[in-house]
Every structure is written in structure tokens, then in C-alpha cells.
Amino acid sequence: MSMAGQIAFITGGAMGIGRAFTETLLAEGAEKVYIADMNEEAGRNTVTELEAQFGSGRCALLVVDVTNSAQFEDAFQRAVTESGHIDLMVNNAGTFNESDWEPVVELNLVACVRGSKLAMEHMNKKNGGRGGRVINTSSGLGLHDLHATPLYCATKSGVRSFTSSMALHPDRELTGVQFASICPTSVKTDFLKKFDERTCFYFHTFKDVLDNMSITPSQVAEGFLKLLRMPHMNGAILKVGESGAEFCKLEYVGLGSDWTPPP
Structure with missing residues (x-):
């Protein structure tokens, strides 16, 4: 799909991979990108730099x-009122803190569901x-389990499953709305600085993974661009890691009536 003349709305678009997504959209010819973000200073800097x-x-x-549901709905409506429509919704905002679980669930999962529902109703x-299209940012940890980050895994698995399920809408051809998720592995942004002994379980066992498996926002944006350019992306799950971007799917695997726990 060409982004020429399209209107996009992205949450968490001021920094990190969100900013990389925003820049990609503009480079692809998007008419306008609305950045919904709590960080006013970073957001204003991003707008100034990208408009230059x-x-x-x-x-x-x-x-x-x-x-905040009222704030989110109001911001989305402001964008719709100003531009007339939204063609692409990117639910990207996220956080990480295993020691304070409720805000993580609210931002990573609930806000993603709310944004997807707003987009679906409007589009x-x-x-x-x-x-239109909805792209939701899950994570490589939305595809795999990890002892150090059970809450983060749960929310990002929820994003991935919710998005894939929305893509199965029986009237999807009539609605005209496509859903896809992007699942980056650990990305070299300020987000990684949140990983420490307080926010992560058994951090000493996880630190080497972070140090050795980090990719750049531009690498994630390349995968994002791959989704944007697809004529039909509905149902896509795109994992982006050090080896590049690859599509994947999750399937039920029966193990029989006997099971031995892993060591």
C-alpha cells in the first residue's frame, strides 16, 4: 500500500522505535502523522526535527x-476532525516494570485494545x-516465554493474540480494516535502561541476553516498512531480530496425555 496522501496516528511516536516508525511514514509520503505521546518535550523536539x-x-x-480513555478518545477525535479521516493506526506505546504490574497492563495491552477499537469503529x-490498517507493536517476547519478564510477556502475547484474532473478523472484507503485529526483539533505545534488578526478575541471568541481542530502531523500521508496502497485510505477524524480518505464526502442538516438565 502506498502511504502517499495517507493520514496516520501513532501512539508512543516521540522516541525510540515509535519515532523511527514516524520518520518512515513521512519518508513514504504520508500526508500527516499524528504523534500521541505523554512526553511533551521529546514530542515537540521530534516534530520540530521531522518537519525540518x-x-x-x-x-x-x-x-x-x-x-486515560477520555484523553485517548479525545485525541483520536481531534485528529479525525482536523484531517477528516485516519488511514493507519499504530498502537506502539509501551512500558516495562515487573514490580508494578497494573500500569504495564494498562499501557501495553488495554491502551492497545482501546486504540484498535477506536480505529476499527472509525475506519x-x-x-x-x-x-484502513492497524499495526500493533507486540514483541519477540510476545512469541516466547521468559522467566525474567512474565508480565511483559503476558501483555505482549496479549497484543499479538488480540491483533491476530481481530484479523480473523468474518466480515473483514466488508469492514475494509486490516490488522497486523510487529514483534521486535530487544531494541537499542532508552527503553532498555529500564531493565534492572528492580524491574526485571533474575536480572543477572538476563543482562547478557540484552547485551548480545539488541537491534536498532532503524532495523525495526525496515520491518515496519515491509508491512506498509504489502498490498494485503491482514493477519501478518512479523518478527524483527538480528537476522532480519521474518513472518511467523503460532500453532497448537499436542503433546499427548503424558508430559514431562522441562529441566
Whole structure:
């Protein structure tokens, strides 16, 4: 799909992979990108820098806490009112803290569901919309279990499963809305600085993994671009790691009536 003339809305788009996604959208010709982010300073810097590169009026900051349903809905409606429609919704905002679980669930999973529902209601051709796409940021840990991050794994698995299930909508051809998830492995951003003995279980067993498996935001953005350019991306699960981007799927594997726990 060409992004030329398209309107995008992205949560957590001010820094890290969210900023890389925003820059990719503008480089691909998006008419405008709305950045919904709590970090006003980072957001304003991002808008200033990207508009200097791509042109005035190409992106806008909406300072919003997407875990606040009223704020999120209001920000989305403001973007719709100003531009008339949203063609691409990217639910990217996320956090990490195994010691404080409720805010993590609210941001990583609940806000993603809310954003997807807002987009679906607005884009749905059956409601008078013009169709569109929803890309949700899951994680490599939405595909695998890890002892150090059970909460993060749970929320990102939830994002991946929710997105894949939404893609199975029986009226998807009539709604005109496609759903896909992107699952990056550990990315070299300030996000990794949150991983320590307080926010992560058995951090000493996990630190080497972080040090040896980190990829850059630009590598994740290359996978994101792959999804954008696909004529049909509905149901795609794209894992992005050191070896590049690869599509995957999760399947039930029966192990019989007897089971031996792993060592």
C-alpha cells in the first residue's frame, strides 16, 4: 500500500522505535502523522526535527496519556476532525516494570485494545468509513516465554493474540480494516535502561541476553516498512531480530496425555 496522501496516528511516536516508525511514514509520503505521546518535550523536539526534514505541517503532537480513555478518545477525535479521516493506526506505546504490574497492563495491552477499537469503529466501511490498517507493536517476547519478564510477556502475547484474532473478523472484507503485529526483539533505545534488578526478575541471568541481542530502531523500521508496502497485510505477524524480518505464526502442538516438565 502506498502511504502517499495517507493520514496516520501513532501512539508512543516521540522516541525510540515509535519515532523511527514516524520518520518512515513521512519518508513514504504520508500526508500527516499524528504523534500521541505523554512526553511533551521529546514530542515537540521530534516534530520540530521531522518537519525540518520533511516539511511544515507533516506531523503534529498530541500530548496524551493513552491509559486515560477520555484523553485517548479525545485525541483520536481531534485528529479525525482536523484531517477528516485516519488511514493507519499504530498502537506502539509501551512500558516495562515487573514490580508494578497494573500500569504495564494498562499501557501495553488495554491502551492497545482501546486504540484498535477506536480505529476499527472509525475506519469500518460498514459504519461509513473508508477502510484502513492497524499495526500493533507486540514483541519477540510476545512469541516466547521468559522467566525474567512474565508480565511483559503476558501483555505482549496479549497484543499479538488480540491483533491476530481481530484479523480473523468474518466480515473483514466488508469492514475494509486490516490488522497486523510487529514483534521486535530487544531494541537499542532508552527503553532498555529500564531493565534492572528492580524491574526485571533474575536480572543477572538476563543482562547478557540484552547485551548480545539488541537491534536498532532503524532495523525495526525496515520491518515496519515491509508491512506498509504489502498490498494485503491482514493477519501478518512479523518478527524483527538480528537476522532480519521474518513472518511467523503460532500453532497448537499436542503433546499427548503424558508430559514431562522441562529441566
